[in-house]
Amino acid sequence: MPAARIGDLALYYEIVGPGQDTVAFLNGVAMTVKSWEPIRDQFLARGFRCLLHDFRGQLRSEKPTDGPYSLELHAADLLGLLDALDLERVHLVGTSYGAEIGMIFAYSYPERVETLTLIAAASELDGLLHAAAQSWAAAADCGAVPFFRCMAPWAYCSEYLSQNQQLLQEQEEAATRFPPDFLPAFKELVRAFLQLDITKEIENIACPTFVIAAEQDLIKGPRFGRLIHHQIAGSELEVIPGAGHAVVLEQPELVAERTIGFINRSRPNGDSPSHCDNAYFR
DSSP, rough: OOOOETTTEEEEEEESOOOSSSEEEOTTTTGGHHHHHHHHHHHHHTTTTTEOOEEEEESSSSOOOOSSHHHHHHHHHHHHHHHTTTTOOOEEETTTTHHHHHHHHHHHHGGGGEEEEESOOOOOOOOOHHHHHHHHHHHHHTHHHHHHHHHHHHOOHHHHHHHHHHHHHHHHHTTTTTOTHOOOOHHHHHHHHHTTTTTTGGGGGOOOOOEEHHHEOOOHHHHHHHHHHHSSOOEEEEEETTOTTHHHSSSSHHHHHHHHHHHHHSTOOOOOOOOOOOHHHH
């Protein structure tokens, strides 16, 4: 398994595609790199190189127990990963927890960011979001199945839940195969998220920014996207109808199409990256 040593931490990562423009995908709190595959493949087909990694505490990366996690620490880990891979500037595409890390990275290390896409993101908590996150941490104490069943109604819209019962059953069964350290580390990720309060700071983001909200997102719905859009000068906003919080899983083709279009619009000449064949490398 590829891993980069960032200080004392081993971060799992994958880098695929021969393109010169690199897109770094940033996971949601319960995601892993595999979750991005349908979107990643759309980017690869359009000539981009794709970087994916699990944050500290996520499935395939190390899960330190010697101190609390923070969103700022994740951003610093990402900087270390880019340095280790000799990547000067990247397009950041993050969803939920990853989008929030993306915002922190963009105002902390602006020279490293070409564009920023924020999917189902928030810049601060309200009462419902705070309570929902606390419920996920509590469910993690009860085992993998209660954990998954607690998360799913917050993640997916009603229609997706109704139409994908077999897939959801498979996801629940997969949750029972988590390594023993996954759920305790997940609780540390939630504790980091509960400190989120960056609405003022994101005014300093200057790179081209695209905000995607999901119409039926119960926890980070369009009002959070509109707040971020208002705070980041020159940003674009799109609300995707008929989608829940996990819009990257429910409608990956549409998310990829919209994001690639935004990145291409943001180029000085509006061009797509140079076409490359699909001889992916790892």
